[in-house]
Amino acid sequence: MLIKGQRLTVAAATVAALVLCTTVSSTAGSTATAGEAGVDAAAPVPAALGGWVGTWQTAPAAGVDNTPNGYPNHSIRNIVHTSIGGGTARVRLSNAFGKSPLPISATVAVAESGTGPKAVAGTMRELTFGGAKTTTVPAGAEVVSDPVRLAVPADGDLLVTTFTPTPSGPVTYHPAAMQTSFFTRDGDKAAEESGTSFTEKTSVWHYVAGVDVLAPEVRGAVVALGDSITDGVGGTASTNRRWPDHLADRLLARPRPRQLGVLNSGISANRILLDGGNPSAGVNALARLDRDVLTSTGVRTMILLEGINDIQQTPHQTDPEQIIAGMRQIVLQAHARGIRVIGGTITPFKGWRTYDETLEATRVKVNEAIRSGRIFDGVVDFDRAVRDPQDPQKMRAEFDSGDRLHPGDAGFKAMADAIDLALL
DSSP: OOGGGOOSOOOOOOOOOOOOOOOOBTTOOOOOOTTSOOOOTTSOOOOOGGGEEEEEEOOOOEEOTTOTTOOTTEEEEEEEEOSSOEEEEEEEEEOTTOSSOEEEEEEEEEBSSSSSSOBOTTOOEEOOBTTBSOEEEOTTOEEEOOOEEEEEOTTOEEEEEEEEOSOOSSOEEESOOOSOEEEESSSOOTTOSSOTTOOEEESSEESEEEEEEEOTTSOOEEEEEESHHHHTTTSOTTSOOSHHHHHHHHHHTSOGGGOOEEEEEEOTTOOSSSOOSSGGGOSOHHHHHIIIIITSTTEEEEEEEOOHHHHHSSSOOOOHHHHHHHHHHHHHHHHHTTOEEEEEOOOOOTTSTTOOHHHHHHHHHHHHHHHTTSSSSEEEOHHHHHEETTEEEEEOGGGBOSSSSSBOHHHHHHHHHTSOGGGO
């Protein structure tokens, strides 16, 4: 039973955050953080260890409010969208924000469509964990399933269905999925191909954190670390038009050895220096860096677009040097893992409810530092890609979702098109 009448459909909180977008400027070369050797973008990068590469990922943000018992006897069918394909898959399940051990079982299948709970006939696979059909995820942890043979389509949709039989504490979830998924309260339906039992809808992802494919000919993955803009807020739900989705489409047009997985670690309302104003905004980017980027499967490049929420959310950060210092620390930690970092300039927000000249001056100073080439290994100028040439402090009307902060579908495509693929 859902606690106190709570719906499993959790609306994404109003997002006062720009997402970590990444558009790479072709004019930016490989640069180094002060006092540190940079990552050579031209150097050959070996295939991911063991041939595993992430094809889809989300960033767990919080535990669902008012779920002290979890969702006992619930089956939740999460719809997730792939970047690269492969013939073998494994799934990552998360209890990152749980307070108790999480007993869970799961299946994976190819979705008949990206809008319904029906599986393609013959593709349902029961997941095991060390050979067992169920596993218990410790509080604060995640688990990786055993590999299963499955023809995972590139640029396709999968169904990752979980079943939690008993009370298990707060439910780890990603709020702004921009994707409708499904659930049932009627027991273990995880292996049901027809999906007929999944009559209730949810706008968030529960428990599932990532899907990897065995792709030894693919050199790795790109992770987008950001906020609501990376999350896709402002775009059309259940259509996969976030800028990382458009980036994945561009990469898929290349020959297989030059393709890369694209992983989305955006959390709406996320900040670099402080935790968000509400739990669904996640912890600050530095605190979640290891879980959401550095340990992502096959990661070779990070695209960072964060900072607008540090500026426009309360308390406002008006000292650009503090934001820049946070960015430098992200780069430092990524370089220690051999990951190059591409910095995205912060997009315009004139007309958004908190905009003023002081905050705009901070954004301009941070963008100047990003463009200088002294922070990142490369730059993607998202600001230039979407701003109005006649009024650079605001977004072009055709790229604006309507709230003056978040791009819409056309704006997300413009951002992805601005990325120099050679930097990845």
